[in-house]
Amino acid sequence: MLKSYYNLYFSKQKAFARELKTILGFLPKHLPFYDRAFTHKSTANKDESKHSFDNERLEYLGDAILDAVIAEYLFRKYPTEDEGFLTQMRSKIVSRKTLNRVGAEMGLDDFLKARGLQRISPTVMGNCFEAFVGAIYLDKGYKAARKFIIYKMLQNHVDVHLLERIDNNFKSILLEFCQKDQKSLSYELIEQQKNDGKNKHHRQHRFKVAVLIDEKALAEATGPNKKTAEQNASKQALIKLGVVDKNGHKKE
Amino acid sequence: MLKSYYNLYFSKQKAFARELKTILGFLPKHLPFYDRAFTHKSTANKDESKHSFDNERLEYLGDAILDAVIAEYLFRKYPTEDEGFLTQMRSKIVSRKTLNRVGAEMGLDDFLKARGLQRISPTVMGNCFEAFVGAIYLDKGYKAARKFIIYKMLQNHVDVHLLERIDNNFKSILLEFCQKDQKSLSYELIEQQKNDGKNKHHRQHRFKVAVLIDEKALAEATGPNKKTAEQNASKQALIKLGVVDKNGHKKE
DSSP: OHHHHHTTSOHHHHHHHHHHHHHHSSOOSOHHHHHHHTOOGGGOOBOTTOOBOSSHHHHHHHHHHHHHHHHHHHHHHOTTSOHHHHHHHHHHHTSHHHHHHHHHHTTHHHHHHHTTOOOOOHHHHHHHHHHHHHHHHHHHHHHHHHHIIIIIIIHHHOOHHHHHHHHHOHHHHHHHHHHHTTOOEEEEEEEEOOOOOOOHHHHHTSEEEEEEETTEEEEEEEESSHHHHHHHHHHHHHHHTTSBOTTSOBOO | OHHHHHTTSOHHHHHHHHHHHHHHSSOOSOHHHHHHHTOOGGGOOBOTTOOBOSSHHHHHHHHHHHHHHHHHHHHHHOTTSOHHHHHHHHHHHTSHHHHHHHHHHTTTHHHHHHTTOOOOOHHHHHHHHHHHHHHHHHHHHHHHHHHIIIIIIIHHHOOHHHHHHHHHOHHHHHHHHHHHTTOOEEEEEEEEOOOOOOOHHHHHTSEEEEEEETTEEEEEEEESSHHHHHHHHHHHHHHHTTSBOTTSOBOO
16 A cells, blocks of 8 residues: 555655655655645745745644644553643643754754755744644544654653653752751742633633742742642742752752 | 443443433443543542542543644635634634533533532533543544534534634724724734744734824734734724724624
8 A cells, every 4th residue: 555655656756755754654645745844934935825835834733733642642641640730741742942852853954954944943943843743644644643743752752751850859859958958948829810711821820839948938930730830939949049940950 | 333332331321321422423432531521620539649530631631632623623624824813713712712602502511410510610611521522532532522523512513604703804894994984094013023932822922013093003912923913903993992892792
């Protein structure tokens, strides 16, 4: 089956299909989807009615597919964690920073360059990766996109356990820090907004919590629940104390 | 096949499965998923380690599946619209208001009540609908969830064309208004932030536009692109002029 449509391609397309196969793990069926995924708006052709044949619509689609697949992946991976934790983990995985890196590591920039794009910023790489996922979905459906995201993207390019640790131990790092210096540590709920559920942004910031060290407020932060707000506030406190940097990495 | 697992249920479960079938259009396979979707945290049992068997994890999953299915539905329905339009249309469809209404219209409140929930707010209905979608996904997979969302939710409960019109004609309503009163109408780009792509919230507000009537700024608004920012600013102007209400509906 695979071989039969491969034989239909012309030689230039064959090379493109072969290159894609090394990234995808399967032979793509409809090359125009991928072609479009690698077309940045600055290099896109426009038709008479000014419709641009760039990758931005695919980026919108791929973004949604990524979110869904990773939501389910985390749902199954962490059967006892609450939705606050799952939401936060997903944000870390689909962060610009991660997507930009994944796009670069997969070598998608070669395809962008081949279509005439000269300066490729990290963001362009991340957007291109999203568009690539959109193309896979249109070409082969949800199951294939899911497989690609889990077995190619996550398995080879994302250290989920590292991401997990990075953000989840701020409370314990801070506790350790305080115990060593014999300081008291406590948290105070400053604000709890009613869940009017109007939008996600609002939901993400419902709870506002302060960190108190020796009874003095050192930092505050918000979150979709108390636990997450406390984590976020602990991170802020650790940054102020110079224990971790802005990315949450421990300083040497 | 369907009949065979139906026969395995006990009579109480059979009644539950039958009720679900009238909403789903198919006989559910694993009832516990649905049972959980209808369990609000205030009525949920907790185990020894305080894990709550409520619907919040399913809500998180359903939310992501809804976003992906509707993203693709709109992608195909509007082949020439840009990603700004598609994103905006999707926000309208998965708005709290719409989801709350859909949950209520499907009669999901009966299931919540049957599990002991007494006061059911609109938001609880919307969240329950999301959890219901999550349950369908776990029970029958992506294709079944997609079918349910398109043929049950969208076709029976959402007037996509009405949503489309509601937000897209603010510019023309305003133009009409100005022409009638012989006033001049223009738009001015006040601010255009660089696309640092860091987060969606930022992307949604990159462009800031002012509406000028007879050369005087009447209102301003932001958007992910100029066109959308102009629409949003037009809406604000129309609200100030008393032509439409806050929901964008024309006043009598």
